[in-house]
Amino acid sequence: MINHIMFQLTTFFYLLSTIAYFLCVGTKKEGFGRVASWIGLAGFAINTAAMAIRWVESHRLGIGYVPLSNMYESMVFFAWSIVGLHLLFERFYRSKGLGAVIMPLGFLCMGVAILALSPGIRPLMPALQSSWLVYHVVTCFLGYAGFAISFGVSLLYLFKKEEKKNGILPSRKTMEEINYKAIVVGFLLFAVGIITGAVWANYAWGTYWSWDPKETWSLITWFVYAILLHMRYTGRLVGRRMAYVSIVGFVSVIFTYWGVNYLLSGLHSYA
Amino acid sequence: MKKLFKPIHGVFLSLKTTIFLLFTIALVSIIGTLIPQQKEAGQYVAQYGLLLYRLFDLLGFFDVYGSWWFRLLLILLLVNLVFCSVSRLPRISTRGNLSKKEWVGRLGPHITHASLIVILAGSLIGNIWGFKGFVNIPQGESIETIALKGSQEMLGLDFTIRCDKFAVSHYPGTETPKEYLSELIVLEKGQEVFKKTIRVNDPLQYRGVTFYQSSYGFLPSRPEERKAELEIIPKGNGSRSSRLQLAEGETKQVQGTDYKVELVALIPDFSLGEGNRIFSRSDQPNNPAVQVNIYQNGKLSYKGWAFLKYPDFHGSRNDTHRVKFINYSGGERPYTGLMVVKDPGIPVVWAGFGLLILGLILSFFLRRRSFQKGGKDD
Numbered sequence: 001m002i003n004h005i006m007f008q009l010t011t012f013f014y015l016l017s018t019i020a021y022f023l024c025v026g027t028k029k030e031g032f033g034r035v036a037s038w039i040g041l042a043g044f045a046i047n048t049a050a051m052a053i054r055w056v057e058s059h060r061l062g063i064g065y066v067p068l069s070n071m072y073e074s075m076v077f078f079a080w081s082i083v084g085l086h087l088l089f090e091r092f093y094r095s096k097g098l099g100a101v102i103m104p105l106g107f108l109c110m111g112v113a114i115l116a117l118s119p120g121i122r123p124l125m126p127a128l129q130s131s132w133l134v135y136h137v138v139t140c141f142l143g144y145a146g147f148a149i150s151f152g153v154s155l156l157y158l159f160k161k162e163e164k165k166n167g168i169l170p171s172r173k174t175m176e177e178i179n180y181k182a183i184v185v186g187f188l189l190f191a192v193g194i195i196t197g198a199v200w201a202n203y204a205w206g207t208y209w210s211w212d213p214k215e216t217w218s219l220i221t222w223f224v225y226a227i228l229l230h231m232r233y234t235g236r237l238v239g240r241r242m243a244y245v246s247i248v249g250f251v252s253v254i255f256t257y258w259g260v261n262y263l264l265s266g267l268h269s270y271a
Numbered sequence: 272m273k274k275l276f277k278p279i280h281g282v283f284l285s286l287k288t289t290i291f292l293l294f295t296i297a298l299v300s301i302i303g304t305l306i307p308q309q310k311e312a313g314q315y316v317a318q319y320g321l322l323l324y325r326l327f328d329l330l331g332f333f334d335v336y337g338s339w340w341f342r343l344l345l346i347l348l349l350v351n352l353v354f355c356s357v358s359r360l361p362r363i364s365t366r367g368n369l370s371k372k373e374w375v376g377r378l379g380p381h382i383t384h385a386s387l388i389v390i391l392a393g394s395l396i397g398n399i400w401g402f403k404g405f406v407n408i409p410q411g412e413s414i415e416t417i418a419l420k421g422s423q424e425m426l427g428l429d430f431t432i433r434c435d436k437f438a439v440s441h442y443p444g445t446e447t448p449k450e451y452l453s454e455l456i457v458l459e460k461g462q463e464v465f466k467k468t469i470r471v472n473d474p475l476q477y478r479g480v481t482f483y484q485s486s487y488g489f490l491p492s493r494p495e496e497r498k499a500e501l502e503i504i505p506k507g508n509g510s511r512s513s514r515l516q517l518a519e520g521e522t523k524q525v526q527g528t529d530y531k532v533e534l535v536a537l538i539p540d541f542s543l544g545e546g547n548r549i550f551s552r553s554d555q556p557n558n559p560a561v562q563v564n565i566y567q568n569g570k571l572s573y574k575g576w577a578f579l580k581y582p583d584f585h586g587s588r589n590d591t592h593r594v595k596f597i598n599y600s601g602g603e604r605p606y607t608g609l610m611v612v613k614d615p616g617i618p619v620v621w622a623g624f625g626l627l628i629l630g631l632i633l634s635f636f637l638r639r640r641s642f643q644k645g646g647k648d649d
Contacts (some may be wrong), residue, residue: 040430092529123442126427126471126484184635191631194625204472206483206612207403208620209394211336213304223297229288264304 003057004068004119006050007076011114013043014083015105021099028168033096034111040083040103047080047110056122063123068121068137071261075139077112078257081145082106085185089149093178097169103150114271132200140193146186147225151250154243155181169218176239179246180232187225194218214268224249275513282353292348303335329395349391352598356384372587383630386623393620395460402426404451408434409490414457417611428611429478431458437607453607479613486608491554494519495638496602499537499561501577502595505530514597529568530592534560537552539601542576559599 020036023029054067067073083106090098113119158174170178196214198208209215228245231237237245260268282288301413306327307314315324315333331338359381359394387553403419404426407410413433424647442449450470457465457477467475474483495518503525504512515526517534524531540552541560552558560581579586587594 062526064392123445123447129450130471130472151350188628188631192628195628198624202617203474203485205485206474206481206610208617211303211308216300216304220297220300222451224295227293230286230293237449260304265307265571 001057001119001121003050003054004114006053007110007119007197008093008114010043010047010050010076010079011107013039013046014079014103017043017099018103019098021096021103023181024096026169030168033099033168036096036099037090040086040099040106043106044080044083044087045057047076047083051076051080055205058121061121065119065124065129066134067121067134068134069124069128069152070118072113072117072119073254074137074141074257075117078141078144078148079106079109080140082109082148085145085149085182089178089182090148091169092247093174095168095170095174097167098149098153098156099179102149105148105152127204128220130200130203132203135202136193139189139196142185143188143190143193146182146184146189147253148223149182149248150179150186150246151253153182153248154246158240170225176242179242181223181227183228183246185227185251187222190218190225194222205243209256212268213260213264214256216252216254217260221249221252221256224252234265284358285563286355287353289348289351292344292351293435294465296341296348302332306332306335308336309334311623321540334474345391349388352388356381360421364452372637376633377558378640379632379634382632383634385646386626386630388618388623389626390623392619393616393623395616395642396619397616401612401616404611405485405608406432406611407488407606407608408432408453410434410437411604412463428480429459430464431456432456432482432609435605437605439487440459451487451607453484453609455482479615481612481614483610483612484607485610487605487607488608489555489603492602492604494537497537497539498558498602499534499596500598500600501534501561501563502597503532503565504593504595506591506593530572532567533564533566535564536560539599554603556599556600556601556603559601561594561596563594565594567591606644 017036019042020032020039022059024032024036051067054073057063058065058067068077082102086102086106089102090096096239110199153175156169157179160169160172160175169175194215197218201210201215202208224245228237228249231245232242311323312328315327319327327333328381331340376434403420403421406414406417408414411434413431414428415431416427418424419426428562433456435456436452437454438452439448440450440452441447452468452470454468455466455475457475458465463476463521465475469475469482469484474481494512498516498518500514500516502512502514504510505528513528515523515525515532517532517537519534519537522531522533538549538550538551538560540555541559542550542552542558544550556579558578560576560578562576563573564571571589573594575585575590577594577596579599581598582595
């Protein structure tokens with residue numbers, strides 16, 4: 001399987017990029033950050049190509065599906081979303097320091113995918129054969145990626161002690177803004193993800209909401225971020241508190257994504 | 272009256288209430304994901320013991336999302352939403368010195384909140400005027416009533432549904448199902464009015480009622496419908512083998528030969544019980560077996576068993592014939608299992624979904640947010 005080898009290569013690039021970002025923050029030299037971004041971008045390109053090749057390989061096997069339908073495929077897409085969104089945020093906010101917390105998340109996702117999950121291309125069960133699969137998975141995971149960036153920035157916010165002007169890391173104020181923006185992106189896309197999931201469920205099972213554990217947990221996660229946004233709009237959620245609530249939100253994301261599949265039972269058993 | 276109303280009004284207007292309700296709903300929702308919902312009482316007793324079962328049952332933990340307290344929380348959230356939206360309405364109507372973009376952006380949260388009310392209203396419409404049910408249609412048969420979900424009641428449809436064919440297709444060279452297909456015909460007063468082959472993800476809709484491919488199975492066959500195809504190979508040089516199909520108890524003369532074949536027993540699911548008693552474990556063709564007698568010139572010359580799944584099994588070397596069990600047709604008829612749903616609230620819910628996305632986009636991208644509040648340490 002060429003796609004699996006390319007995903008391994010992607011993992012390696014994300015690792016190199018992570019190391020370069022660490023060096024950037026450690027030595028306070030912008031140069032390392034630029035190298036890290038380029039390596040990250042190269043890894044992102046390989047990640048993209050690997051997904052495309054996996055799609056082609058699935059057609060060669062006579063199965064032919066968009067590779068977004070099991071744990072392995074969702075993890076490599078999650079990594080792709082995190083790194084892609086990170087590169088956008090990095091470009092927008094011109095700050096290399098963030099990569100030191102976001103890129104490890106991309107690397108971690110890829111690492112788990114290639115080490116712990118089955119890379120086999122298996123035929124799709126009838127319920128998954130729908131174009132709604134693509135809309136649903138893409139929006140959900142881009143939403144998760146927004147929350148992942150919020151989580152990373154929040155961690156960084158909590159670890160950064162004093163305010164220094166000329167540091168590699170963005171100012172606390174900027175970090176808070178990035179956190180909010182990432183949550184906004186995540187909240188909107190995740191809402192679209194839940195909605196497309198509901199519409200799809202209505203086509204497949206005749207009910208748009210059945211309080212399945214996956215559905216319920218996605219709603220819980222959405223509520224956590226809704227609470228966060230409402231508290232923020234009234235000025236009650238700033239500074240460290242904002243960071244703590246963001247982290248709680250991401251714990252809920254992880255449970256929605258992984259916990260539900262491995263600890264609870266329900267309809268949504270593929271990823 | 273006004274005095275009493277004011278503090279209540281205040282509570283429902285408060286964002287603290289909103290946050291408290293969202294938090295509580297999220298928290299109690301977790302219960303329903305940890306405890307399997309709406310299962311049989313026996314299963315719960317086995318899992319939790321009688322005492323915990325009684326407690327959980329009393330608290331409504333086995334049907335969290337249908338319990339009165341969960342509904343109450345949702346209604347309270349709804350009331351809170353309505354109060355907050357209505358109290359802020361005067362502010363929308365005055366545009367003041369806002370730019371047009373800013374003014375439209377300010378509508379965002381209201382549209383978002385209104386969309387949630389629309390979605391809940393849509394689900395209420397579905398609950399009141401809709402139904403969910405289930406029906407099994409054997410291939411070739413018609414139905415006019417369905418079984419309602421969660422009750423013993425049957426519901427008559429205004430039309431007839433016939434299933435002409437049910438089939439499972441597999442991915443080439445595997446046992447993995449690729450598609451479940453049902454050819455459905457809608458009939459009104461005996462006339463075919465609509466026809467569609469449904470699959471999972473591609474239901475049939477007629478007069479507001481939707482039929483979803485949901486499950487399938489086989490109706491057990493009647494013994495007289497079961498048939499076995501046998502190949503009889505006489506031993507010795509130059510003898511031709513012949514094939515014939517027989518039902519249980521049937522005897523046939525093989526053309527052009529001097530022998531007769533009797534199918535003594537035909538067993539779909541061969542099994543050995545106590546004291547080597549032979550019986551059929553089920554109606555399903557899991558292990559079809561035949562007992563065959565062959566008579567040559569009126570005399571019993573062969574007596575033995577043959578198995579469909581074990582073609583190498585045969586009797587002793589001294590037998591006059593070899594009998595191979597080639598094919599079993601049980602006469603089992605497939606049936607298709609359909610989920611039958613009428614939900615007139617769907618367009619309303621879909622509209623609510625659209626409004627929700629619109630409202631969020633307006634709120635997030637057209638309003639300018641100041642970050643003066645951020646960046647401070649507490």
